[in-house]
Amino acid sequence: MGSVAQPVIIEPPYGIILQELRSGNAIPFLGSAASRVGGGDGDPAILPSGAQLSDMLADAAKFPSTDAHDRGDLAKVSSYYVDASNRGALRRKLRNIFTGAAYQCNDLHRFLAAVANNLMVVTTNYDTLLEQAFLEIGKPYDLVVYPADNQEYANGVLWWPHGAQEPSKLEPNQLDIQDLGKSNVIYKIHGSVNAQTERWDSFVITEEDYIKFLSLNNAVPPAFREYFSKRAFLFLGYSLRDWNMRVLLKEVSVSEITSWAILYQPSAFERKLWERRKVDMFDLKLEEFVAGIRAEAGL
Numbered sequence: 493m494g495s496v497a498q499p500v501i502i503e504p505p506y507g508i509i510l511q512e513l514r515s516g517n518a519i520p521f522l523g524s525a526a527s528r529v530g531g532g533d534g535d536p537a538i539l540p541s542g543a544q545l546s547d548m549l550a551d552a553a554k555f556p557s558t559d560a561h562d563r564g565d566l567a568k569v570s571s572y573y574v575d576a577s578n579r580g581a582l583r584r585k586l587r588n589i590f591t592g593a594a595y596q597c598n599d600l601h602r603f604l605a606a607v608a609n610n611l612m613v614v615t616t617n618y619d620t621l622l623e624q625a626f627l628e629i630g631k632p633y634d635l636v637v638y639p640a641d642n643q644e645y646a647n648g649v650l651w652w653p654h655g656a657q658e659p660s661k662l663e664p665n666q667l668d669i670q671d672l673g674k675s676n677v678i679y680k681i682h683g684s685v686n687a688q689t690e691r692w693d694s695f696v697i698t699e700e701d702y703i704k705f706l707s708l709n710n711a712v713p714p715a716f717r718e719y720f721s722k723r724a725f726l727f728l729g730y731s732l733r734d735w736n737m738r739v740l741l742k743e744v745s746v747s748e749i750t751s752w753a754i755l756y757q758p759s760a761f762e763r764k765l766w767e768r769r770k771v772d773m774f775d776l777k778l779e780e781f782v783a784g785i786r787a788e789a790g791l
């Protein structure tokens with residue numbers, strides 16, 4: 493009997509990705525798994541996963557279902573939490589979770605900070621680990637946050653120039669593509685906890701939040717859309733199982749340039765969705781990708 497042919501493992505084009513990151517022509521897009529690189533469940537220095545966060549909120553609100561699918565639906569559970577209390581209670585709970593422990597940035601965050609040279613990084617994460625990595629090495633960055641909990645600027649952005657204590661509050665028509673690409677920018681498209689004050693905390697997390705965000709014509713300001721259209725994305729830590737992630741991808745992925753996604757053991761459904769969006773997907777753990785691209789960079 494002949495031997496069974498082993499599947500060919502196709503590695504990401506580390507050299508190309510690194511070149512495009514260093515030149516600012518690729519945009520890392522970080523999902524929740526990006527904040528857990530190198531960590532395991534139960535590690536107090538590692539943030540909870542989306543499913544774990546949902547379970548924590550479900551327990552606190554006495555969510556009336558034991559079905560794992562329902563309890564793992566963070567948007568649904570968050571909506572119930574608000575119904576069982578109020579929006580302020582949810583904000584305080586999330587703030588306690590994301591600022592109440594000594595969470596540490598990881599090798600992925602540190603790699604991005606090291607190679608950043610007028611790089612834009614987009615993330616749906618509320619934590620401040622990426623900012624921590626930039627601060628560790630003294631790398632300047634501007635912070636841009638979608639103000640989900642600020643009704644006055646709900647379809648604009650809050651922009652902190654490097655070192656600023658207070659943000660500029662900008663409407664979409666106040667942003668120009670010429671403002672982008674001149675500095676490192678961390679763009680927190682679903683809001684963020686603020687390490688200094690709860691005044692600027694902002695969270696797109698409930699079902700109502702996602703519907704409102706995705707229904708806004710300028711949820712992603714035109715200047716950012718134009719900037720995105722000329723660059724590739726590097727998707728890290730994303731699953732497309734959740735409807736809001738699939739819609740968000742349509743919202744931001746407007747480029748005809750081939751992008752890349754790193755996803756361990758994707759389903760056939762996820763493979764098809766990435767392929768349709770002109771995204772080359774690579775089946776490996778984020779830890780493996782980080783090790784590979786750090787080696788390519790000599791870091």
